[in-house]
Amino acid sequence: MIGVLIAAGVGYLSGAVPFSYLAGRLIGGIDLRESGSGNLGASNTFRMLGARVALVVLFLDIAKGFAPTFLSPTYAGGHGAGTHWLMLAAAFGAIFGHMFSVFVKFKGGKGIATSAGAFMALAPWGFLGAFTVFAVAFGITRVVSVGSILGVTALPVCVFAANRIGLANYDPSILGVSILLAVIIIVKHISNIKRLLAGSEPRLHRNKS
Numbered sequence: 001m002i003g004v005l006i007a008a009g010v011g012y013l014s015g016a017v018p019f020s021y022l023a024g025r026l027i028g029g030i031d032l033r034e035s036g037s038g039n040l041g042a043s044n045t046f047r048m049l050g051a052r053v054a055l056v057v058l059f060l061d062i063a064k065g066f067a068p069t070f071l072s073p074t075y076a077g078g079h080g081a082g083t084h085w086l087m088l089a090a091a092f093g094a095i096f097g098h099m100f101s102v103f104v105k106f107k108g109g110k111g112i113a114t115s116a117g118a119f120m121a122l123a124p125w126g127f128l129g130a131f132t133v134f135a136v137a138f139g140i141t142r143v144v145s146v147g148s149i150l151g152v153t154a155l156p157v158c159v160f161a162a163n164r165i166g167l168a169n170y171d172p173s174i175l176g177v178s179i180l181l182a183v184i185i186i187v188k189h190i191s192n193i194k195r196l197l198a199g200s201e202p203r204l205h206r207n208k209s
Contacts, residue, residue: 002078003085003086004076004085004086004089005089006075006076007068007072007076007086007087007089007090007093008076008088008089008090008092008093009091009093010068010072010074010075010076010093011068011069011089011090011091011092011094012093012094012096013095013097013108014064014065014067014068014093014094015064015068015093015094015096015097015098015101015114016066016096016097016098016100016101016102016108017060017064017097017103018040018081018101018103018104018108019056019057019060019061020032020041020042020044020045020057020061020109021033021040021103021104022077023045023049023053023056023057024045024048024049024168025072026187027049027053027111028048028049028053028185030048032044032045032048033104033107033131035048037184039109039110040101040107040108040109041057041061041103041109041110041112041182042054042055042057042058042061042109042113043111043204045057045058046204047204052071054151058107058113058163061098061113061114061117062113062114062116062117062120063117064094064097064098064114064160065091065094065095065098065114065115065116065118065119065120065121066091066117066121066149067117068090068091068094068120069087069090069091069094069117069118069121070087070108070120070124071090072087072089072090073086073087074085075118076090078115082153083172084122084174085173086175086178087121088122088173088174089121090118090201091118091119091121091122091177092118092177092181094114094117094186095111095115095118095181098111098113098114099111099184099188109149110185110188110189111181111184111185111188112151112152112185114147114158115152115181116131119155119178120176121172122170122174123159123162123168123169123174123178124168125158125159125167126156126158126159126160126162126168126170126174126178127155127158128134128158129154129155129157129161129162130151130152130154130155130158131159131177132150132152133147133150133151133158134147134148134151134154137150137151138149138204141193141203142203143196143201143202143203143204144202144204145189145192145193145196146196147197147202148185148189149185149186149189149192151194152181152182152185152186153182153186155178155181156175156179156182158179159174159175159178163175165200
């Protein structure tokens with residue numbers, strides 16, 4: 001139990017580091033919570049600060065999900081908890097930290113990049129399948145929210161399929177968390193879904209200042 005709490009705490013503090021907010025303040029002199037979509041993620045960073053900054057933010061947002069999850073058996077493994085429970089706790093902590101960061105008044109992003117990093121460590125085959133769905137959907141539509149919603153919806157399907165066809169032997173709890181994560185992220189995208197239904201969801205492009 002102590003190990004799980006340590007993993008969750010380290011994951012949260014890692015995920016809570018608001019790289020997009022810091023990039024906005026340090027590079028653009030803006031508060032991304034009040035600019036563009038108001039979302040603290042790579043997409044809004046791209047719109048407001050351009051591709052180079054957005055790629056750095058994207059990499060760091062992925063890393064803050066991957067690193068605490070992958071390393072959790074090392075830094076929290078001496079307290080009797082199973083490895084997969086430590087990794088799950090760190091993953092969920094990182095994703096929650098990104099969405100509700102203590103450093104920016106519990107604001108944050110929608111969790112796609114940090115979730116991708118966490119599942120790269122937790123369930124690599126599940127991540128690969130979900131990323132493929134995201135890439136195809138985004139490539140066709142050029143709408144990030146479409147790729148994100150379809151990708152995260154595909155995640156539990158891909159985790160389940162990897163087990164069924166023998167690519168992996170993921171603990172059932174990982175499938176459960178992938179389903180919960182899909183629900184949370186879809187709820188975070190409700191405003192995007194409303195705009196998609198209304199035909200007003202923007203394609204990804206940089207805002208002109």
